Amino acid sequence: xxDRDQNELMLVCTARRGDKEALQTxxxxxxxxxxxxxxxxxxxxxxxxxxxxxxxxxxITRIHTLREPERFRAWLAILARHEAIKHARRRKPEMVAVDxxxxxxxxxxxxxxxxxxGRVLEAVQGLPQKYREVFMLAHSGDLTYAQMAEVLDVxxxxxxxxxxxxxxxxxxxxxxxxxxxxxx
Amino acid sequence: MSATDDRLEIxxxxxxxGEISPAEQRVxxxxxxxxxxxxxxxxxxxxxxxxxxxxxxxxxxxxxxxxEDLFERAWxxxxxxxxxxxxRMDGMPRFAVGLAAGFLLGLLLHFVLVGGSGLPSDRxxxxxxxxxxxxSGGRNGGWPVLERRTPDQxxxxxxxxxxxxxxxxxxxxxxxxEGVVKPASYHGxx
Numbered sequence: 528x529x530d531r532d533q534n535e536l537m538l539v540c541t542a543r544r545g546d547k548e549a550l551q552t553x554x555x556x557x558x559x560x561x562x563x564x565x566x567x568x569x570x571x572x573x574x575x576x577x578x579x580x581x582x583x584x585x586x587i588t589r590i591h592t593l594r595e596p597e598r599f600r601a602w603l604a605i606l607a608r609h610e611a612i613k614h615a616r617r618r619k620p621e622m623v624a625v626d627x628x629x630x631x632x633x634x635x636x637x638x639x640x641x642x643x644x645g646r647v648l649e650a651v652q653g654l655p656q657k658y659r660e661v662f663m664l665a666h667s668g669d670l671t672y673a674q675m676a677e678v679l680d681v682x683x684x685x686x687x688x689x690x691x692x693x694x695x696x697x698x699x700x701x702x703x704x705x706x707x708x709x710x711x
Numbered sequence: 712m713s714a715t716d717d718r719l720e721i722x723x724x725x726x727x728x729g730e731i732s733p734a735e736q737r738v739x740x741x742x743x744x745x746x747x748x749x750x751x752x753x754x755x756x757x758x759x760x761x762x763x764x765x766x767x768x769x770x771x772x773x774x775x776x777x778x779e780d781l782f783e784r785a786w787x788x789x790x791x792x793x794x795x796x797x798x799r800m801d802g803m804p805r806f807a808v809g810l811a812a813g814f815l816l817g818l819l820l821h822f823v824l825v826g827g828s829g830l831p832s833d834r835x836x837x838x839x840x841x842x843x844x845x846x847s848g849g850r851n852g853g854w855p856v857l858e859r860r861t862p863d864q865x866x867x868x869x870x871x872x873x874x875x876x877x878x879x880x881x882x883x884x885x886x887x888x889e890g891v892v893k894p895a896s897y898h899g900x901x
Contacts, residue, residue: 551782558778566771576776583785647762648770663771665728666763672730691720694759 539596550590554583557600559669560678561607567663568611570652581610604678643701650700658693665690723753727760 535556541549554561558579565578585606593602651662657679664675676683722739725731731739742749874882 547786551779554782555778559772562771562775563767572770572775575771576781579775579778580781580785583782584788587785587789643758644762644765644769647759648766651763651766662763663767665724666760666767667771668764668767672725672728687721687724688717690724691717694720694724694756697759698755 535599536596539590539593539599542590543593543596545591550587553599554586557603557669560664560667561603563663563667563669564604564607564660564678565611567659568608568656569615570659574614578607578611578614581614582607585610598677600674600678601680604680646701647697650697653700654693654696658689658696661686661689662693662697719749719752720756723749723756726753727756 535553538549538553542553561582562575562579565575565582566572569575569578582603586603589606593599595602651659654662661675661679664670664678670678672683672686676686679686679689681689719739719742722731722735722742725735726739743753871883874884876882
């Protein structure tokens, strides 16, 4: 177990006793991938802040029910998925503007990049949830493969295969190839 | 997609995600050197990786409330009123709280309704019962008549004491505390 993991374990133990600072530090440390996971469950960023606040609330009120502190990330991921799904069920559909990514460089190159970005985004949003989750986690840059497997609660090899499949599906969609349906 | 392609994609993925080991790096370098298709795949996946990171930066990270603010709001919400917490409760805790509240309410009603009719001494009704039997020449059809006690008739800090009225009747009085008397029993021959 790394120093960081050891430290996180201590934080979880302190947080379970209701320590505000420990709770806040834990959530802040896991904020990036957590937000990515919520986004991947919902497929867009509507009400992202509301969901994140509800996740904070659930963590604060339920942390004492966590039986295995070393599985905090997996527990947090389950809780986050649950909250994201709950919000998705009761929300009303609305139009959301997609921000244009700000590329700097050759205008022709920028247009090509923007177009590619739009197509990749569309392909990511069209992925089945479990592939979208692994893709977003991998690109959040916060977690190692082992931590991603922990969050997804699957063996590391399964996580790697899912990531490969997700990337294949996106490349196929961009290339206009027919999608295969994978069962991993 | 063959197993070799999968292996190559896993290796390239690991390279891009910073998870490749030195041994895997050597295998990948060899593949890239020998296979033009592998180099093409690396280029495609590199672009896809950049786009993936861009999506996280553009779609997930920007804007929104500060994590600390959201945490503070959630913290305040979690420390809401007792009523809110009870309403949020479910299952056994809620049942237990309901049961306790019912018990307390029942206890309160018991003391208000039943307790209110008893304990005459606590009401400080400084009355004494005078014997009104026909032998003593009383009125009111034989019922005891309450008479107002005068302050000088009180004997201080005595539990039981005797008292003879102007008509010569003798009384046995129970004194609870200063200024409070309770009718006891009267025996004509006392």
